[in-house]
Amino acid sequence: xxxxxxxxxTREALWAYAFLLIPLAFFLFIRIWPxxxxxxxxxxxxxxxxxxxxxxxxxxxxxxxxDPLIARSLRNTLLYTLIGVPAQxxxxxxxxxxxxxxxxxxxxxxxRAIYFAPYVTPAVAVAWVFxxxxxxxxxxxxxxxxxxxxxxxxxxxxxxxxxxxxTAVVVWQNLGFQVVLFLAGLQNIPRDYYExxxxxxxxxxxxxxxxxxPLLNPVMVFSAxxxxxxxxxxxxxxxxxxxxxxxxxxxxxxxxALYIYQVAFGRFDLGYAAAITVLLxxxxxxxxxxxxxxxxxxxxx
Amino acid sequence: MNKRLSSFFVYTLLTLGALAMVFPFVWxxxxxxxxxxxxxxxxxLPQEPTLENYREVLFGTxxxxxxxxxxxxxxxxxxxVLFFDSLVGYTLAKLRFPGKNLIFVLILATLMxxxxxxxxxxxxxxxxxxxxxxxxxxxxxxLISAFGVFLMRQFFESLPSDLLDAGRIDGLSEFGVFWRVxxxxxxxxxxxxxxxxxxxxxxxxxxPLVIIQTPEMRTLPVGVALFSGEAGTxxxxxxxxxxxxxxxxxIVFFIFQRQIIEGVVLTGVKG
Numbered sequence: 001x002x003x004x005x006x007x008x009x010t011r012e013a014l015w016a017y018a019f020l021l022i023p024l025a026f027f028l029f030i031r032i033w034p035x036x037x038x039x040x041x042x043x044x045x046x047x048x049x050x051x052x053x054x055x056x057x058x059x060x061x062x063x064x065x066x067d068p069l070i071a072r073s074l075r076n077t078l079l080y081t082l083i084g085v086p087a088q089x090x091x092x093x094x095x096x097x098x099x100x101x102x103x104x105x106x107x108x109x110x111x112r113a114i115y116f117a118p119y120v121t122p123a124v125a126v127a128w129v130f131x132x133x134x135x136x137x138x139x140x141x142x143x144x145x146x147x148x149x150x151x152x153x154x155x156x157x158x159x160x161x162x163x164x165x166x167t168a169v170v171v172w173q174n175l176g177f178q179v180v181l182f183l184a185g186l187q188n189i190p191r192d193y194y195e196x197x198x199x200x201x202x203x204x205x206x207x208x209x210x211x212x213x214p215l216l217n218p219v220m221v222f223s224a225x226x227x228x229x230x231x232x233x234x235x236x237x238x239x240x241x242x243x244x245x246x247x248x249x250x251x252x253x254x255x256x257a258l259y260i261y262q263v264a265f266g267r268f269d270l271g272y273a274a275a276i277t278v279l280l281x282x283x284x285x286x287x288x289x290x291x292x293x294x295x296x297x298x299x300x301x
Numbered sequence: 302m303n304k305r306l307s308s309f310f311v312y313t314l315l316t317l318g319a320l321a322m323v324f325p326f327v328w329x330x331x332x333x334x335x336x337x338x339x340x341x342x343x344x345x346l347p348q349e350p351t352l353e354n355y356r357e358v359l360f361g362t363x364x365x366x367x368x369x370x371x372x373x374x375x376x377x378x379x380x381x382v383l384f385f386d387s388l389v390g391y392t393l394a395k396l397r398f399p400g401k402n403l404i405f406v407l408i409l410a411t412l413m414x415x416x417x418x419x420x421x422x423x424x425x426x427x428x429x430x431x432x433x434x435x436x437x438x439x440x441x442x443x444l445i446s447a448f449g450v451f452l453m454r455q456f457f458e459s460l461p462s463d464l465l466d467a468g469r470i471d472g473l474s475e476f477g478v479f480w481r482v483x484x485x486x487x488x489x490x491x492x493x494x495x496x497x498x499x500x501x502x503x504x505x506x507x508x509p510l511v512i513i514q515t516p517e518m519r520t521l522p523v524g525v526a527l528f529s530g531e532a533g534t535x536x537x538x539x540x541x542x543x544x545x546x547x548x549x550x551x552i553v554f555f556i557f558q559r560q561i562i563e564g565v566v567l568t569g570v571k572g
Contacts, residue, residue, distance in 0.1 A: 012396055015475035016392050019389070026444060027411055035411075035422075098315050102312075117551060117555075122546050129328065180566060
């Protein structure tokens with residue numbers, strides 16, 4: 001066999017760098033560099049002609065503090081997250097527990113697939129279906145309300161109902177994802193634990209509190225973090241649920257992501273929009289870190 | 302609690318929940334079969350079911366083109382992600398070279414940056430390079446996924462290195478070892494990553510909305526959104542368009558539901 005001039009270790013390293021060449025170029029130019037560029041753009045007043053972009057320093061950040069729509073969109077985004085994430089977790093866990101009690105495996109799979117189906121369907125289409133179902137005069141939801149003697153509601157155009165309504169639609173769509181994760185988590189818990197505890201005289205509620213909940217903790221942290229990040233970036237459903245009045249009545253459904261879109265591609269104020277994206281980034285980072293800290297507890301049995 | 306009573310309770314609740322999941326789809330299809338006059342007469346079932354709405358959406362708009370565009374965008378992206386993500390995952394898991402940890406951390410760090418922060422620079426970049434309103438412009442940000450790299454690395458790590466060495470002894474090049482020995486062994490992970498990449502890009506809305514300027518370049522979600530926005534109260538047409546966007550996805554889902562759901566579990570537990 002011909003002896004290679006290079007040592008084996010060098011050869012292996014050279015192959016590795018060759019494999020990584022294109023991907024690294026991608027991450028540097030498409031993912032990392034643009035993140036810094038957003039920071040840089042936030043310090044300038046945008047102009048299509050690069051020579052006319054004026055450096056304004058931190059002015060956009062000062063402007064944000066004065067902008068009532070920033071305050072509004074931040075407040076809304078936090079509200080979406082604070083209602084949506086717990087609702088998703090509780091409902092997801094509840095349905096997973098019910099599914100786990102189904103002994104016929106085929107039937108359980110059918111139910112699981114039904115709950116999961118909305119998660120894979122295009123959010124745009126889902127939003128339009130709901131905006132039809134929830135419409136004030138001819139929506140089927142209001143027909144049902146009237147049929148049981150309740151007053152009809154203008155779900156998407158009433159400023160105090162619009163945000164909870166959008167949240168409900170998002171939860172409806174994401175629920176299946178949570179159900180599938182929780183069900184897998186439940187099925188990973190060894191049966192022996194329950195049997196041993198039952199011999200020691202534990203009742204159903206104690207089993208849930210001391211075995212099920214702690215052992216599901218990793219799954220809960222995962223779904224809480226994923227869910228929070230998704231809610232903080234809410235855009236598609238908000239846009240499509242009230243398409244002609246984006247951001248909803250009196251900006252009651254406006255999210256940070258939608259406001260960024262409007263500032264950037266409606267007003268073409270790309271510098272200011274970039275500053276808001278930096279704020280969103282900081283918020284997501286902070287909340288994720290805090291969540292990971294608070295929620296993760298190692299459980300060992 | 303009585304056993305029969307509690308199982309009755311379980312099935313009742315699950316069925317009610319399942320109805321809430323299914324009803325919007327049923328309502329969408331029912332509406333899509335109605336004529337404009339029937340929309341507002343408050344009867345649930347279409348009295349004279351018609352496929353006229355579908356004809357109008359399919360032939361009166363560029364819907365087939367949008368469908369094709371989405372297929373191209375999601376297809377190309379998925380192939381690229383599967384290839385590059387496994388190549389990078391494999392390299393980080395199985396090859397030894399200086400700077401490995403730094404590179405891994407760098408790639409992971411990109412997961413922290415939200416898309417919103419990147420779309421403005423991407424847009425500026427696309428204007429500079431003439432990528433606005435092109436297929437390349439729509440799909441370039443998704444060609445490699447950091448999450449996929451992370452996932453594939455986990456899977457390659459669990460492969461025994463002896464197998465790879467056997468390939469080397471048989472005279473395969475390093476790329477041959479990856480492509481012929483390692484790649485085929487992580488098929489379950491590839492299936493999961495592939496399905497999610499495809500669905501994610503098929504349903505993507507924000508970036509395509511920014512970068513697409515003309516009707517014939519629209520992807521399906523952008524097409525449906527803008528068509529519906531213009532259709533106003535023509536809910537029969539909007540529901541036909543929505544059905545056309547949703548039903549193919551549901552069919553694919555129910556065919557592959559086991560693999561798709563196992564994929565979620567796999568990514569959720571491993572990832």
